[in-house]
Amino acid sequence: MTGFAPHREYTDRLGTGSVPYQTCDGCLSAVFPPRVICPRCGATELRWSESAGLGTVYSISVISPRDALPYPVVLVDLDEGFRMMSTVVEIPAEDVRIGARVRARVDQDGPSGPRVVFAAEGRSEGES
Amino acid sequence: MSLPDLRGATAIVGVAESDLGEVGPDRYAIELAAQAAGAALAEAGLNTRDVDGLFCAIAGRGMAPLDVAEYLGVRPRYTDGTMVGGSSFISHLHHAALAITTGACDVALIVYGSTARSDSGRGRLPSGPPELPSYEAAYRPRMPITGYALAAARHMHQYGTTRTHLAEVAVAARRWAALNPKAFVRDPLTIDEVLASRIVSSPLSSLDCCLVTDGGGAVVVTSAERARDLPRPPVYLLGAGEAHWHRTISQMPDLTVTAATESSTRAYAMAGVGPRDVDGVQLYDAFTINTILFLEDLGFCAKGEGGDFVSGGRIAPGGALPVNTNGGGLSYCHPGMYGIFPLIEATRQIRGEAGERQQPGVSIALTHGNGGQLSSQVTAILGGQETL
Numbered sequence: 001m002t003g004f005a006p007h008r009e010y011t012d013r014l015g016t017g018s019v020p021y022q023t024c025d026g027c028l029s030a031v032f033p034p035r036v037i038c039p040r041c042g043a044t045e046l047r048w049s050e051s052a053g054l055g056t057v058y059s060i061s062v063i064s065p066r067d068a069l070p071y072p073v074v075l076v077d078l079d080e081g082f083r084m085m086s087t088v089v090e091i092p093a094e095d096v097r098i099g100a101r102v103r104a105r106v107d108q109d110g111p112s113g114p115r116v117v118f119a120a121e122g123r124s125e126g127e128s
Numbered sequence: 129m130s131l132p133d134l135r136g137a138t139a140i141v142g143v144a145e146s147d148l149g150e151v152g153p154d155r156y157a158i159e160l161a162a163q164a165a166g167a168a169l170a171e172a173g174l175n176t177r178d179v180d181g182l183f184c185a186i187a188g189r190g191m192a193p194l195d196v197a198e199y200l201g202v203r204p205r206y207t208d209g210t211m212v213g214g215s216s217f218i219s220h221l222h223h224a225a226l227a228i229t230t231g232a233c234d235v236a237l238i239v240y241g242s243t244a245r246s247d248s249g250r251g252r253l254p255s256g257p258p259e260l261p262s263y264e265a266a267y268r269p270r271m272p273i274t275g276y277a278l279a280a281a282r283h284m285h286q287y288g289t290t291r292t293h294l295a296e297v298a299v300a301a302r303r304w305a306a307l308n309p310k311a312f313v314r315d316p317l318t319i320d321e322v323l324a325s326r327i328v329s330s331p332l333s334s335l336d337c338c339l340v341t342d343g344g345g346a347v348v349v350t351s352a353e354r355a356r357d358l359p360r361p362p363v364y365l366l367g368a369g370e371a372h373w374h375r376t377i378s379q380m381p382d383l384t385v386t387a388a389t390e391s392s393t394r395a396y397a398m399a400g401v402g403p404r405d406v407d408g409v410q411l412y413d414a415f416t417i418n419t420i421l422f423l424e425d426l427g428f429c430a431k432g433e434g435g436d437f438v439s440g441g442r443i444a445p446g447g448a449l450p451v452n453t454n455g456g457g458l459s460y461c462h463p464g465m466y467g468i469f470p471l472i473e474a475t476r477q478i479r480g481e482a483g484e485r486q487q488p489g490v491s492i493a494l495t496h497g498n499g500g501q502l503s504s505q506v507t508a509i510l511g512g513q514e515t516l
Binding site: 007032033058059060061062063064071073075083084085086087098099110111112113115 | 266267268285329331377379
């Protein structure tokens with residue numbers, strides 16, 4: 001029955017340290033967030049894959065709470081062809097740039113369980 | 129079977145707001161909705177017994193049409209509770225036109241009420257289990273502002289749009305609000321004040337955000353034929369279009385291009401007009417970036433040029449293109465969902481009833497609703513008798 005409980009399958013896989021996503025057997029597109037039908041072609045055969053975790057920051061907003069440190073919220077385009085919301089860790093929030101290359105890891109101690117986070121990965125796109 | 133020809137087939141015959149701003153702790157959303165409904169029907173020369181089509185959406189209330197019908201004593205034969213966030217009411221106008229034109233109802237009441245401002249701090253905010261697991265919540269975005277901030281950041285990156293451009297939108301809205309006695313905030317506002325205000329979710333500051341107010345609104349729609357016998361000059365629906373491509377911001381394909389490109393194309397095609405024919409524009413300005421994105425996507429300027437377009441007071445009083453002449457969600461009123469108010473203002477501008485902020489010779493007005501996080505987009509084009 002796991003095919004019909006994709007969110008559970010996703011969180012189980014995250015728990016093992018993998019960055020899971022689905023691919024469609026029909027149109028070969030990457031599918032994220034997890035679901036039971038391909039949003040591009042309507043096929044119902046979706047296969048689980050593991051992302052290599054490399055991506056590019058598509059956009060960023062730094063949130064400045066009144067009583068806590070600022071933190072970045074980013075949208076990352078993974079190289080496999082899907083986009084996810086995440087955050088960038090290990091560098092100051094204001095240093096995160098659109099176009100920066102980032103690498104995923106699973107933060108097992110996220111506020112609501114395991115979550116994917118990103119760290120800066122070498123040079124930014126467009127820099128030489 | 130093809131769709132009926134909607135152009136000019138139906139008309140708005142009554143509009144009203146309820147009390148706006150902060151109405152106090154002892155009042156309820158449905159009371160504001162009903163207050164607006166009574167006033168809009170009275171303006172139309174009708175009453176609740178004439179209403180046979182009911183269109184409403186209230187945030188957090190899944191059966192709003194049932195609540196409102198019982199409260200008003202309406203027994204509709206056609207009901208539409210379409211809930212697409214703040215764009216719902218312009219969507220309702222489109223649906224009402226279809227229902228009236230096909231004979232499903234004769235007098236449509238579109239109605240909304242909210243005590244969003246008075247609710248904060250008295251524990252009356254609706255809550256419940258999420259409909260879907262969230263793939264965003266773990267990153268603590270401040271929704272909805274972060275969704276719009278991500279779009280603004282991307283627009284700035286791609287097109288060189290600046291925070292000063294965003295501030296121009298807030299200042300223009302405030303200048304219009306100064307001309308509207310019903311606007312919640314009317315004090316003068318400068319670009320520098322917007323730039324100096326606290327960044328909440330970069331690049332958006334507190335003054336890039338809409339108000340949170342109480343308020344209700346109502347719009348009465350009937351056939352063009354019946355409208356001619358009613359007291360107020362009919363304001364005809366010339367064209368309408370709807371589109372949505374995503375729900376959560378992480379699934380928006382291109383954060384600089386909204387589905388308003390598609391909704392407006394449909395509305396212009398039905399109306400047989402283009403952006404150059406539009407005399408006044410009422411947009412859903414929940415955040416300053418909205419106005420820039422929508423002016424581009426509705427065809428008033430090219431993609432990426434919205435920042436320059438709004439500069440120098442072009443959309444402010446005295447500018448070449450009047451936008452959000454009531455002061456908008458930024459300075460006039462924003463009770464959770466704003467979409468019924470641009471519809472009310474567009475109607476008043478066409479009727480020439482907008483008081484000190486009235487624009488000369490408004491024949492064709494465009495009104496645009498937005499829902500979710502740049503998600504649902506609905507465009508309507510309204511016109512006076514001379515546009516038929």
